[in-house]
Amino acid sequence: MLFSYNQFHRAAFLGVASEFTGKVNTQVDKLDDYFHQSEENKRVHRMNDSLLNLLKANFSYPDTAQKIVTDSLKLDTIITVRRYVWRDAKVVYNTVNAEQNYLQINRGSNYGIKDDMAVLSSDGAVVGVVVNVSPNFSEVMSLLHVQSSVSAAHQKTGNLGKVEWDGKDPRTVLLKGISRSVEVKVGDSVVTSRYSYNFPPNYLIGTVAQITNDPATGFYLLKVKTATNFTGIQQVFVVENLQREEQLQLSKDTEKKMEKQKNKQR
Amino acid sequence: MSDLVKNILRLILFLTVQVFVLNKIPFLHQFIVPYLYFLFILWLPFSISSFGLLVIGFLTGLLLDYFTWTPGLHTAACLLVAYARPFVISLLIPKDNEEFNYREPSPRALGWAPYTVYAFVLTLFHHTYLTLLQWLQFGSFxxxxxxxxxxxxxxxxxxxxxxxxxxxxxxxxTNTA
Structure with missing residues (x-):
């Protein structure tokens, strides 16, 4: 379709639309909030709980020889490289009934939101990816979108796969590409992979609900119960990978370079 | 209330119900997607010209597309409904009937059976076209x-x-209207 495939038309169509609908949706959402407030409170409290448990004060060390090391990526001993920036946002419109579901959030390019940023829910579960921004609002392609494809991993074994949606049930998504030699059990966690350009690693996508074999390939077809409750979603985080451009550029350059070398050898 | 004001209010009401109630109902089944907003086009007065209908249909569909983030699907389906409406009506309304002087289609104006046919045919047109456009991207026959x-x-x-x-x-x- 014209708008789906033509970047210029899509941007023009969506820019006008989302500024207008965003304002209406924000007003309606204010009312809607009252019905989901307590559930949201619980989510935030759970998140706080998990963060409090990480505080250094919770741990004691048996001897003084042990040293606490903050495990983050270092450029040298002074500069810590920051990889992800988190921004808060509020969902103003959301559907689950369509085959292509989008969320609208109340932050846009004025707030630093850009395309392809990751969106996580208030308890750190995967929601989707930003696909379009206007000055004050952005549209997020939810996991429940038949074109969505998120790089994922089986947490226990670290095997990589892809999370997609078949458009059927908004409570479950599909994890594809996990080899049948891997031992998978119902209830195993599926998390974002270490190699994703958008998502920070090890954030929960869901838990395995049903295991079937894909007869066409040597892979499992795993039904994954989403960790995010898409019907009651309110507050989200938009996560920016500051090294994304660099990573993409590098892989593109590498391809070019290898292509040149191939020609050289001939 | 004049027809214009009444229909503008109706449009806002239908779109609000569609966008904020029907689109947001909890998930029941993948095939259950309730649409009602196009009833607005079915309720428009008889007096509107076929070109006027197309313009109104276009605006209705476009507004819904803006909200549901679908690239022109509803606009296309609404235009089809607006285009087909006069033909369906002319089939169902007895011609040369001097006593037929209702202003807009309703079960009482047309009678329940013809109204059902009228609503069913246009609903079928709308959904077939809408689903066809969605299906071209995704799904089995x-x-x-x-x-x-x-x-x-x-x-x-x-x-x-x-x-x-x-x-x-x-x-x-009436003669005064």
Missing amino acids: LQFLIKIAATTAISMLLIFTTELLFPRKVKYR
Whole structure:
């Protein structure tokens, strides 16, 4: 379709639309909030709980020889490289009934939101990816979108796969590409992979609900119960990978370079 | 209230119900997608010209597309409904009937059976075209057929519920209007 495939038309169509609908949706959402407030409170409290448990004060060390090391990526001993920036946002419109579901959030390019940023829910579960921004609002392609494809991993074994949606049930998504030699059990966690350009690693996508074999390939077809409750979603985080451009550029350059070398050898 | 004001209010009401109630109902089944907003086009007065209908249909569909983030699907389907409406009406209304002087289609104006046919045919047009455009991107043929049947059935149910809950006053065309 014209708008789906033509970047210029899509941007023009969506820019006008989302500024207008965003304002209406924000007003309606204010009312809607009252019905989901307590559930949201619980989510935030759970998140706080998990963060409090990480505080250094919770741990004691048996001897003084042990040293606490903050495990983050270092450029040298002074500069810590920051990889992800988190921004808060509020969902103003959301559907689950369509085959292509989008969320609208109340932050846009004025707030630093850009395309392809990751969106996580208030308890750190995967929601989707930003696909379009206007000055004050952005549209997020939810996991429940038949074109969505998120790089994922089986947490226990670290095997990589892809999370997609078949458009059927908004409570479950599909994890594809996990080899049948891997031992998978119902209830195993599926998390974002270490190699994703958008998502920070090890954030929960869901838990395995049903295991079937894909007869066409040597892979499992795993039904994954989403960790995010898409019907009651309110507050989200938009996560920016500051090294994304660099990573993409590098892989593109590498391809070019290898292509040149191939020609050289001939 | 003049027809213009009444229909503008109706449009806002139908779109609000569609966007903030029907689109947000908790998930029941993949084939259950209730649409009701196009009833607005079905309720427009007889007096509007076919070109006027197309313009109104275009705006209705476009507004819904803006909200649901679908690239022109509803606009296309609404235009089809607006285009087909005069033909369906001319088939159902007895010609040369001097006593037929209702202002807009309603079960009382047309009678329940012709009104059902009128609503059913246009609903089927709308859903078939909408589902076809969605199906071109995604899904199997069987899914496509079941989805048309299911969404049409649900829309008909919603239309009848609306007609029974909100019976419109029968308005006659007058010389003064």
